[in-house]
Amino acid sequence: MIVGVLAVQGSFAEHMQVLRGLAVDVRLVRSPEELRGVSALVIPGGESTTIGDFLDKQGLGDAIEAGLPIFGTCAGMILLAKKMVGKQKEGQSLLKKMDITVERNAYGRQTESFEADVKLAWDARPFPGVFIRAPRIAEYSEDVSVLARRGDAAVLVRQGRYLACAFHPELTDDDRIHRYFIEEVAKNDS
Amino acid sequence: MEETGTPRVKKGLAQMLKGGVIMDVTTADQAVIAEEAGAVAVMALERVPADIRAEGGVARMADPLKIEEIMDAVTIPVMAKVRIGHFVEAQILQGMGVDYIDESEVLTPADEFNHIDKWKFTVPFVCGARDLGEALRRIAEGAAMIRTKGEAGSGNIVEAVRHVRSVTGMIKRLHGMDEDELYTAAKEIGASIDLVREVRKLGRLPLVNFAAGGIATPADAALMMQMGSDGVFVGSGIFKSTDPAPRAKSIVLATTHFDDPKTLAEVSKGLGEPMKGIDIKTLKEEELLQTRGV
Numbered sequence: 001m002i003v004g005v006l007a008v009q010g011s012f013a014e015h016m017q018v019l020r021g022l023a024v025d026v027r028l029v030r031s032p033e034e035l036r037g038v039s040a041l042v043i044p045g046g047e048s049t050t051i052g053d054f055l056d057k058q059g060l061g062d063a064i065e066a067g068l069p070i071f072g073t074c075a076g077m078i079l080l081a082k083k084m085v086g087k088q089k090e091g092q093s094l095l096k097k098m099d100i101t102v103e104r105n106a107y108g109r110q111t112e113s114f115e116a117d118v119k120l121a122w123d124a125r126p127f128p129g130v131f132i133r134a135p136r137i138a139e140y141s142e143d144v145s146v147l148a149r150r151g152d153a154a155v156l157v158r159q160g161r162y163l164a165c166a167f168h169p170e171l172t173d174d175d176r177i178h179r180y181f182i183e184e185v186a187k188n189d190s
Numbered sequence: 191m192e193e194t195g196t197p198r199v200k201k202g203l204a205q206m207l208k209g210g211v212i213m214d215v216t217t218a219d220q221a222v223i224a225e226e227a228g229a230v231a232v233m234a235l236e237r238v239p240a241d242i243r244a245e246g247g248v249a250r251m252a253d254p255l256k257i258e259e260i261m262d263a264v265t266i267p268v269m270a271k272v273r274i275g276h277f278v279e280a281q282i283l284q285g286m287g288v289d290y291i292d293e294s295e296v297l298t299p300a301d302e303f304n305h306i307d308k309w310k311f312t313v314p315f316v317c318g319a320r321d322l323g324e325a326l327r328r329i330a331e332g333a334a335m336i337r338t339k340g341e342a343g344s345g346n347i348v349e350a351v352r353h354v355r356s357v358t359g360m361i362k363r364l365h366g367m368d369e370d371e372l373y374t375a376a377k378e379i380g381a382s383i384d385l386v387r388e389v390r391k392l393g394r395l396p397l398v399n400f401a402a403g404g405i406a407t408p409a410d411a412a413l414m415m416q417m418g419s420d421g422v423f424v425g426s427g428i429f430k431s432t433d434p435a436p437r438a439k440s441i442v443l444a445t446t447h448f449d450d451p452k453t454l455a456e457v458s459k460g461l462g463e464p465m466k467g468i469d470i471k472t473l474k475e476e477e478l479l480q481t482r483g484v
Contacts, residue, residue: 009209110289116192
């Protein structure tokens with residue numbers, strides 16, 4: 001199984017390192033050609049405006065086939081969302097894959113960035129959540145399942161073959177969420 | 191329980207900026223141009239280094255009103271510079287909610303002996319370094335990100351190259367050393383043995399390292415990336431050129447596609463005049479910015 005990591009900008013090297021620990025082949029993706037043969041894709045944290053522009057200009061957004069499993073963290077989650085609210089640059093391109101509404105930088109600026117434990121739906125042990133200028137899931141449809149919450153807020157959600165996370169599991173040495181993506185979301189059961 | 195200002199959160203924002211371009215801007219309009227060009231962050235300052243160099247006088251933190259206008263104009267992170275050792279300028283910027291502080295040799299130092307104790311702050315700091323020793327001293331003081339200094343406002347890449355080579359060269363030397371040689375190495379470069387050990391183990395700096403100081407063309411940016419930098423700061427190089435917007439876009443693309451000569455050729459075409467630049471050899475010792483705050 002080859003897992004692609006979108007390597008435009010941001011924490012792609014960190015994702016690559018976690019994925020390598022899970023014994024999958026990892027490929028950095030910067031062009032539509034590099035997307036060929038990939039059976040799942042990770043969109044890392046970074047600046048969603050920058051990554052979104054790049055997806056648009058390189059035709060990468062269009063090259064992502066329907067049904068390709070995708071895991072987006074932070075900026076990656078913003079790109080997966082169908083709707084965005086709050087301060088937003090005009091014309092920011094979204095992949096529009098998940099029925100979630102996301103508010104960018106909802107917790108404030110960098111001085112409000114924080115670490116907090118997160119409760120996973122499938123595992124009792126708390127997960128170390130690293131929230132950096134994090135987005136908030138403001139709304140989600142009934143087709144979306146919530147896999148982790150912090151307080152009342154959904155912070156890890158799944159809809160079919162898409163997984164989106166408001167925080168940064170790639171900045172920790174805890175691989176449980178990546179493992180979940182590989183073993184539960186991306187596995188080919190057809 | 192949620193905890194702000196942890197080392198992981200401070201270093202983490204820099205990790206999100208990797209592979210990107212951070213651009214110096216002096217107005218909200220310039221900040222918008224930078225964001226539209228794909229900058230991952232902007233650096234708010236009163237005058238770009240080339241103008242500071244030309245006009246002389248004391249260079250200080252920018253007017254908070256200007257910084258606020260810039261923060262309101264863009265959604266990407268906003269950084270701002272403080273004078274070396276000027277912890278009150280840093281307190282002001284933290285209070286305003288600036289996302290990153292650059293304790294910078296480009297401004298006139300406030301303290302010729304001490305840098306800011308950056309551990310005391312919730313906001314993360316980036317600091318300049320010419321070599322591994324400087325980088326590790328700044329990390330010991332709590333910097334969450336490093337940029338090699340180069341020579342700001344020169345439009346000349348030669349010093350940036352020198353400093354990247356100096357940092358990576360020393361890391362390679364550490365790699366080849368025995369454990370018992372590390373103590374003397376740490377003493378020679380003026381860094382703590384713990385950090386020297388960590389660098390040797392990692393084979394790189396323990397946090398994100400951008401290049402800065404003299405980047406004026408897309409090829410310059412790609413050169414820094416190929417030499418192992420995690421991203422680039424472009425100061426005077428953009429808004430001191432004849433046509434800033436296309437040059438800014440091209441430098442962003444060159445930073446992403448740094449190892450693809452075809453794309454680099456494409457984005458380098460017809461950008462107009464880059465900033466004129468200065469031959470470093472014509473600068474007097476006291477005109478160099480890089481020797482401040484070592």
